[in-house]
Amino acid sequence: MGINDENDMAGDLQIGPTDQGMVRIFVSGEGFELPFDFDPEEAEEIARELIDAAEAARAIAEGASKGGKPRGRR
Secondary structure (H helix, E strand, O other): OOOOOOOOOOEEEEEEEOOOOOEEEEEEEOOEEEEEEEOHHHHHHHHHHHHHHHHHHHHHHHHHHOOOOOOOOO
16 A cells, blocks of 8 residues: 555554653554654654645645646655
């Protein structure tokens, strides 16, 4: 499955600090639990990547709603 593949899976996402000073992203769903632990610097990099992806998605959506080709960030 790729980033653009649709599916009917549902899951839950939790993000928070652990008692070991890590940042945990915890993904769970029917029949699975995936804990991902990151040091604070890695978590900040993930946060920046999420913001960049949100901005790119917004540009794509705005371009689609205007009927033109979206202009991406470089």
